[in-house]
Amino acid sequence: MSILIKDVQVDREVTQILIDDGRIVELGAKREADTVIDGKGKIALPGFVNLHTHAAMSLFRGYGDDLDLATWLETRIWPAEANLAPEDVYWGTKLACLEMIKTGTTTFNDMYFHMDQAAKAVREMGLRAFLSEGIVDLGEPDRAKAQLNRADEANRKIEAMKTGRIVPVLGPHTIYTVSKDTLLAIRETADKKGYLIHTHLSETKREVDDCLAQTGFRPAQYLDHIGFLAKDVIAAHGCWLDPSEIELLARAGAKVAHCPVSNMKLSTGQTMPYAAMAEAGVVMGLGTDGPASNNNLDMFETMKVAALLQKYAHRDPKILPARSAFELATLGGARALGVDAGLISVDRLADLVLVDPRRPELTPRHDDMSNWVYSAHGNCVDTVICDGTILMRGRRVKGEAEILEKAASVARNLVSKE
Amino acid sequence: MSILIKDVQVDREVTQILIDDGRIVELGAKREADTVIDGKGKIALPGFVNLHTHAAMSLFRGYGDDLDLATWLETRIWPAEANLAPEDVYWGTKLACLEMIKTGTTTFNDMYFHMDQAAKAVREMGLRAFLSEGIVDLGEPDRAKAQLNRADEANRKIEAMKTGRIVPVLGPHTIYTVSKDTLLAIRETADKKGYLIHTHLSETKREVDDCLAQTGFRPAQYLDHIGFLAKDVIAAHGCWLDPSEIELLARAGAKVAHCPVSNMKLSTGQTMPYAAMAEAGVVMGLGTDGPASNNNLDMFETMKVAALLQKYAHRDPKILPARSAFELATLGGARALGVDAGLISVDRLADLVLVDPRRPELTPRHDDMSNWVYSAHGNCVDTVICDGTILMRGRRVKGEAEILEKAASVARNLVSKE
Numbered sequence: 136m137s138i139l140i141k142d143v144q145v146d147r148e149v150t151q152i153l154i155d156d157g158r159i160v161e162l163g164a165k166r167e168a169d170t171v172i173d174g175k176g177k178i179a180l181p182g183f184v185n186l187h188t189h190a191a192m193s194l195f196r197g198y199g200d201d202l203d204l205a206t207w208l209e210t211r212i213w214p215a216e217a218n219l220a221p222e223d224v225y226w227g228t229k230l231a232c233l234e235m236i237k238t239g240t241t242t243f244n245d246m247y248f249h250m251d252q253a254a255k256a257v258r259e260m261g262l263r264a265f266l267s268e269g270i271v272d273l274g275e276p277d278r279a280k281a282q283l284n285r286a287d288e289a290n291r292k293i294e295a296m297k298t299g300r301i302v303p304v305l306g307p308h309t310i311y312t313v314s315k316d317t318l319l320a321i322r323e324t325a326d327k328k329g330y331l332i333h334t335h336l337s338e339t340k341r342e343v344d345d346c347l348a349q350t351g352f353r354p355a356q357y358l359d360h361i362g363f364l365a366k367d368v369i370a371a372h373g374c375w376l377d378p379s380e381i382e383l384l385a386r387a388g389a390k391v392a393h394c395p396v397s398n399m400k401l402s403t404g405q406t407m408p409y410a411a412m413a414e415a416g417v418v419m420g421l422g423t424d425g426p427a428s429n430n431n432l433d434m435f436e437t438m439k440v441a442a443l444l445q446k447y448a449h450r451d452p453k454i455l456p457a458r459s460a461f462e463l464a465t466l467g468g469a470r471a472l473g474v475d476a477g478l479i480s481v482d483r484l485a486d487l488v489l490v491d492p493r494r495p496e497l498t499p500r501h502d503d504m505s506n507w508v509y510s511a512h513g514n515c516v517d518t519v520i521c522d523g524t525i526l527m528r529g530r531r532v533k534g535e536a537e538i539l540e541k542a543a544s545v546a547r548n549l550v551s552k553e
Numbered sequence: 554m555s556i557l558i559k560d561v562q563v564d565r566e567v568t569q570i571l572i573d574d575g576r577i578v579e580l581g582a583k584r585e586a587d588t589v590i591d592g593k594g595k596i597a598l599p600g601f602v603n604l605h606t607h608a609a610m611s612l613f614r615g616y617g618d619d620l621d622l623a624t625w626l627e628t629r630i631w632p633a634e635a636n637l638a639p640e641d642v643y644w645g646t647k648l649a650c651l652e653m654i655k656t657g658t659t660t661f662n663d664m665y666f667h668m669d670q671a672a673k674a675v676r677e678m679g680l681r682a683f684l685s686e687g688i689v690d691l692g693e694p695d696r697a698k699a700q701l702n703r704a705d706e707a708n709r710k711i712e713a714m715k716t717g718r719i720v721p722v723l724g725p726h727t728i729y730t731v732s733k734d735t736l737l738a739i740r741e742t743a744d745k746k747g748y749l750i751h752t753h754l755s756e757t758k759r760e761v762d763d764c765l766a767q768t769g770f771r772p773a774q775y776l777d778h779i780g781f782l783a784k785d786v787i788a789a790h791g792c793w794l795d796p797s798e799i800e801l802l803a804r805a806g807a808k809v810a811h812c813p814v815s816n817m818k819l820s821t822g823q824t825m826p827y828a829a830m831a832e833a834g835v836v837m838g839l840g841t842d843g844p845a846s847n848n849n850l851d852m853f854e855t856m857k858v859a860a861l862l863q864k865y866a867h868r869d870p871k872i873l874p875a876r877s878a879f880e881l882a883t884l885g886g887a888r889a890l891g892v893d894a895g896l897i898s899v900d901r902l903a904d905l906v907l908v909d910p911r912r913p914e915l916t917p918r919h920d921d922m923s924n925w926v927y928s929a930h931g932n933c934v935d936t937v938i939c940d941g942t943i944l945m946r947g948r949r950v951k952g953e954a955e956i957l958e959k960a961a962s963v964a965r966n967l968v969s970k971e
Contacts, residue, residue, distance in 0.1 A: 197923035234913035396861065399862065399865040403865075429927070442818075443817035455619075457619065494957075495956070495957065498611075501616040501964065535913075546919065
């Protein structure tokens with residue numbers, strides 16, 4: 136199906152965008168198309184890439200805040216997650232997809248459980264997603280075997296869907312919840328099958344201290360030392376990376392997802408050293424983290440908080456200017472995942488949004504880029520197209536009322552089971 | 554004019570709110586009223602109090618970001634402000650009022666120039682405002698005299714409007730732009746006429762260092778030492794307050810407006826010591842600061858960033874929990890300004906908003922308070938009532954299109970004059 140978006144602003148020019156077979160095929164000419172969207176007064180932006188989330192944790196939004204990470208996990212999240220049924224993940228992911236669409240995200244990198252159900256939700260909602268079954272073995276060989284099998288099964292189910300939009304990924308949780316043997320088994324599978332690997336790295340000081348005490352290495356050094364670190368690794372957080380680790384990540388070509396809102400909310404105490412990592416050439420993107428530790432999936436807000444946090448933490452208001460924050464949230468994430476998205480240009484994937492700037496917080500328009508990063512929230516998004524398909528138009532998404540109702544209902548049941 | 558809001562949720566109960574003559578007069582009973590609003594499915598919250606802003610700086614939104622404070626002021630803001638005409642302030646304040654209404658703010662504490670024009674804008678838009686003409690003398694007696702006269706004139710014009718909704722305030726800019734003599738003249742006027750005083754205090758380290766070098770005192774100590782500090786002082790920022798200053802502020806009954814977004818964006822390097830100030834009993838509220846250093850007026854975002862920043866900066870995720878952030882943004886600001894707002898209860902001013910929670914980012918509803926602080930943005934506000942008058946219903950505000958157009962036009966002209 137072809138789509139023509141006519142009279143729309145791209146960068147500083149008003150132009151036409153022709154989409155066919157899921158790609159942007161031409162910019163400029165007014166052609167015939169199956170669907171014509173009037174873009175007058177609107178601005179086209181690449182859809183956001185949320186490089187780290189746990190989408191179905193939307194079900195636990197607001198279920199335990201203002202707690203330290205360990206208390207939050209041990210007393211709230213893990214007990215509630217113990218009740219998670221496959222259908223819960225389906226509805227939680229539907230809810231998250233709905234929120235992502237309404238705030239302009241077209242691609243997300245997810246780690247959670249029952250990922251075949253997440254894939255089913257994503258297939259229906261139309262986003263592009265990289266899905267990894269979270270693997271946690273706690274050093275127990277039996278558990279490791281079961282978890283690897285479960286992940287393998289989820290990935291096979293996802294592959295059987297035969298849609299390029301939904302990509303299976305391997306998801307070892309962290310270095311402190313996954314044994315060396317399991318990490319190496321995952322490395323072997325990734326090498327053999329070409330899967331990306333999605334993990335958490337250097338989120339808390341405790342992780343660094345424990346790793347140093349147990350292995351003599353800092354977390355990224357440890358991953359490098361065991362032969363795990365490579366260009367297919369996408370590591371979330373990186374709050375406590377030191378210069379030696381940045382060097383290792385850059386050399387390996389590993390990617391990092393900066394999650395500023397979650398890091399501040401859980402008080403990780405230090406922030407990802409963006410400037411040093413950019414200098415070293417590490418590919419970076421932005422993630423919201425799961426909606427239970429953020430508590431939303433709005434990438435506009437995450438761009439702003441990323442820019443604010445980098446400026447504040449490094450005591451330099453020039454760090455991470457608006458354009459760089461926007462690039463992290465779009466092209467950076469796309470590069471990390473190896474998808475041709477993140478830019479509005481010919482041959483790129485047709486993953487884009489139309490924004491309506493006729494709003495008080497986006498007036499005046501001295502600098503649109505500043506407005507997107509520092510003034511906007513996701514509600515300025517009017518239209519969302521992913522993979523050449525229209526997912527939202529005039530802020531209406533198919534099935535919204537049913538998703539809100541079902542997700543609220545399964546969320547209530549989940550926490551009342553405890 | 555009386556208003557009945559029926560079937561609306563207040564705290565955890567569904568009830569009725571009866572408003573008459575600008576106050577909430579009854580909760581619970583279904584009475585006759587001139588206007589009936591169906592509140593079914595909606596939640597009533599007190600309107601936000603923005604305790605520190607420069608509203609008309611909406612005209613400079615996005616005009617110079619990612620700069621240090623001195624460069625930003627000296628190369629961008631001050632040259633552009635040199636061209637400011639009274640009508641610009643009128644349209645800039647209209648634009649800011651529109652944005653505040655659409656994001657749920659009903660009261661703001663403002664400091665800028667040509668405040669009679671700001672007052673005209675506020676009168677038309679219907680918010681409650683505390684307006685101070687900014688006073689800057691740079692140690693020059695002639696300038697001081699002219700500025701005090703200008704402020705006096707603005708305040709007399711505001712008083713001549715005879716509306717309780719708009720209150721004149723005295724606005725000495727900072728201790729480093731206003732001489733001791735002028736500060737004392739302002740103290741005298743405040744004592745005589747009962748005006749509040751709105752100032753900036755302890756925003757940057759340089760302010761503290763310079764004050765120590767020049768007077769031997771830290772900023773709040775200096776204000777106390779010269780006899781300026783009292784319960785009518787509302788000081789914005791307070792990033793670098795030390796325990797001795799907190800003690801002085803608490804003893805004097807002075808108020809502080811925490812402006813986390815602006816502080817992070819301009820990289821002030823340290824954050825207001827909320828926990829120590831709460832412990833000492835200092836009355837605090839939240840401010841967005843001007844929309845040129847934020848760059849929006851959304852108090853939902855400011856509540857979230859306040860909670861995030863306090864947790865991050867003090868390395869404790871339990872600091873400033875959701876309910877406390879919400880109280881700062883409502884009752885705290887109202888107490889600072891001495892208005893009977895900030896709570897939905899009988900005899901309080903009818904300054905309140907209706908929020909529609911049927912949105913993906915506000916689903917599920919494990920904890921509404923968490924949802925307001927951590928998940929919501931201003932666009933969840935459906936209806937705004939201030940002083941017993943409906944300012945927005947179904948997100949429609951009278952005159953919106955004209956305000957956007959005129960404000961954009963004067964903003965373009967302002968920066969093109971340079």
